[in-house]
Amino acid sequence: MFQINEHYLQLGESYLFSTIARKVEQFSATHPGADIIRLGIGDVTLPLSPAVISALHRSVDEMGTKESFRGYGPEQGYAFLREAITETDFRKRGINISPAEIFVSDGSKSDTGNIGDLLGEGNVVAITDPVYPVYLDTTLMRIGRSDRIRLLRCSGENGFLPELPQERVDIVYLCYPNNPTGTVMTREELTTWVDWALVNESLILFDAAYEAFIRDESIPRSIYEIEGARRCAIEFRSFSKSAGFTGLRCSYTVVPEELMVITHSGESVSLHYLWNRRQSTKFNGTPYIIQRAAEAVYSPAGQQEMQVMIDSYMENAAVIRKGLMDHGYTLYGGEHSPYIWLQCPDGLDSWQFFDHLLEKCHIVGTPGVGFGAAGEGYFRLTAFNSAERTVEAIGRIARLSSTR
């Protein structure tokens, strides 16, 4: 009989956001008139910006003529986009990253999962708890439930920031601004992690998908702002939340050229070379029209329009924070992140609060325990709905709180 990768059987029955979608669908079916407000999955609601839409129209037209039609593109991404990324996201901020170190892709979810293809099974992998479920699930798919996975427990006591591992760890996933807790790492805190990785010869997989939401210039937006990170970190960036590309799909991964690993036989191998090798075998590149759309994000108009979108989501985050704090909630995040992480009231557990909010307020959020055991008793709300719906949602929660 053929065999399967039995590690898959150790995964939870379904992916968190699929479970929530199913529950909400069932609720809608039994409550047909309910006006449900979705503050659950971090999906954007504002339409694509005019600069992006024009670029899409132009590139679609290009695909329709013999002279400008494009077939396969470079697996790593077109030079026009890699250069635009490098210039705006790195060079202008004084960060040393070259276009050759950028790999354009179709989403950070894919890349943070696929990066595991390069990593040996013997590695000890540290993952924060709570965590964006993709890091843990894809690690489980690769190595199974094993004592080589270390959970770095985060809690109210440590401000939902992980402490350095006390024992040997080879690989750590870090995501800042954090999904799900919305917390950020200061330059000093991130420097501590980079120094730890360099001393221990460990690899940091740094997910910076939410960097555009940082409002304070002193907070690092890229791990490469930290001295030495080029030798110990891979960074993942996304257009999904910043430019509204959740439906278009575009992201990029930075693999610096000096990031090296020593093999069992003592040979020095470049991770840049390995990722390039992996991508050119398994990936045929992000569609041309999508890359043109992403390039438009870096035009002066695109940058300004993106900022307007981000500002509008961050105003929602402020409304959520204030509304909840006024009603006595303990919360984290929402200041440099579209996520607000709150403690469930009245001793409810995460799923009880999910049901309570859905039944009483017709609001969908995400139960903290879905992000790991340390998320039990917490709940995540997103700022990605419209201003009007966000205000309405907070009003409903306020009314519910007043009746407690």
Ligand code: MLT
């Ligand atoms: C979330 O809600 O955590 C995100 O939308 C998930 C993702 O970006 O894949």
